[in-house]
Amino acid sequence: MLPHAYHRYFLWIAIAATFCLLASQLTSVHRRQPKQNPASAAETAESLVETTALRPPPASEIPIPRQIWQIFFAPPGIKTLDKGGTYASDWISMAPGYGYTLMGDEDATAFVDSSFASSRPDITATFHSLRNPAQKSDLLRYLLLWHRGGIYSDMDTRPLVPVEEWLPPAKRREVGLVVALEWDVARDGYWDENTRDVQFCQWTIAAAPGHPVLGGMVNHTIAALHDVARQQGKALDEADFSDLQVLNSTGPMAWSDVVFDEIRRRDPLVEELNDLMDLRSPKYAGDLVVLPVESFRAESSDEWGLNGWRKNRRALVRHYYKGAWKAQG
Structure with missing residues (x-):
C-alpha cells in the first residue's frame, strides 16, 4: 500500500474512534439524568414549601416585633445595676437580630411622658404617683408592650432556648399575644x-x-390603683398597698383576670379558669396563645433535661425569683 494510502486509512480509523467515544459519553450522561415525572416535581415543590416554613418569617410578616425589653428600678440604697448578676447577655445571645433595651428610671419617665402625656394624661399622672417599684415596673411593662410591642421579661429570668423557637414559624405570622x-x-x-x-x-x-x-x-390597672387610694381617702402617692392589693391592681392576679376575660370572650368552650387546668400543649384563642406552666417557669432540672414529669414538653424560660417586691410601699 502506498504511504499516502496508509495516512488516509489511519485518519478514518481515528475519526471513527473519536465519534464512538463521544457517542458513548453522551449516552452515559443521558442515562445518569433521571426522568422527572409529575409526582416527583410535586414532591420537590412540597419539600421546598416545608423548608421555607421552617425559616423565621420576615419582620414585616409578624405581629410581635423582634424587641426585648427589661426594666431595672433601683431599690433604696442602690444606684447602679450589677450587670454581671443579670442574664441580659443570655437574652441577647438567644435572640439574634432582636433589639435589646434596658429601661431605667430616667428612660422610663421619658418614655411615659413622650408617649402618653398628651393622649392619656391619666397614665402619666398615675405612673409618676407610684412609690412602689414593683407596681411601677408592672405598669411600665404593660405600657411598653401596648405602645411598642415585643417581649418583656424580668431581670431575674433567663431564656433556655432561642426566642425564635418559642412558636412555630407559621404561628409567628398569626400570634399577637403570648402568655404562659x-x-x-x-x-x-x-x-x-x-x-x-x-x-x-x-x-x-x-x-x-x-x-x-x-x-x-x-x-x-389605672382604675384599680385609684380605687385603693380613694377607699383610703388619700392621694395615690400617699396610699398604702397591701401585698394582696398589689397582686390585684398591677400584679399577676389582675393580669390573670384580664387575660382570662379575653380568652373566654373568644372561646365559648372556656367558661372558667379551671377549664385551662393541666394544659399540656399551647392553646390558641384567635391571635392569643397560652403556653403550659413549664414554658416560662422552668426548673433547674429542665436545664439538664432531667425533669421526668414534663414528658418531652419544652421549658423556654427560667425564672429565678430574685425580685423582692413585697413591703416596698
Whole structure:
C-alpha cells in the first residue's frame, strides 16, 4: 500500500474512534439524568414549601416585633445595676437580630411622658404617683408592650432556648399575644387561698403593639390603683398597698383576670379558669396563645433535661425569683 494510502486509512480509523467515544459519553450522561415525572416535581415543590416554613418569617410578616425589653428600678440604697448578676447577655445571645433595651428610671419617665402625656394624661399622672417599684415596673411593662410591642421579661429570668423557637414559624405570622401559666393547681396543688387555681405569669410576656389585652390591662390597672387610694381617702402617692392589693391592681392576679376575660370572650368552650387546668400543649384563642406552666417557669432540672414529669414538653424560660417586691410601699 502506498504511504499516502496508509495516512488516509489511519485518519478514518481515528475519526471513527473519536465519534464512538463521544457517542458513548453522551449516552452515559443521558442515562445518569433521571426522568422527572409529575409526582416527583410535586414532591420537590412540597419539600421546598416545608423548608421555607421552617425559616423565621420576615419582620414585616409578624405581629410581635423582634424587641426585648427589661426594666431595672433601683431599690433604696442602690444606684447602679450589677450587670454581671443579670442574664441580659443570655437574652441577647438567644435572640439574634432582636433589639435589646434596658429601661431605667430616667428612660422610663421619658418614655411615659413622650408617649402618653398628651393622649392619656391619666397614665402619666398615675405612673409618676407610684412609690412602689414593683407596681411601677408592672405598669411600665404593660405600657411598653401596648405602645411598642415585643417581649418583656424580668431581670431575674433567663431564656433556655432561642426566642425564635418559642412558636412555630407559621404561628409567628398569626400570634399577637403570648402568655404562659405561672400556676396550675393540677400540677402544683393548692398553695394560697388568694391564688387562682390557674394563674398567668407576667414576668415574661410577648405582645404585638396595640393588643387589646394590654390596653385592657392598662385601663384596669389605672382604675384599680385609684380605687385603693380613694377607699383610703388619700392621694395615690400617699396610699398604702397591701401585698394582696398589689397582686390585684398591677400584679399577676389582675393580669390573670384580664387575660382570662379575653380568652373566654373568644372561646365559648372556656367558661372558667379551671377549664385551662393541666394544659399540656399551647392553646390558641384567635391571635392569643397560652403556653403550659413549664414554658416560662422552668426548673433547674429542665436545664439538664432531667425533669421526668414534663414528658418531652419544652421549658423556654427560667425564672429565678430574685425580685423582692413585697413591703416596698
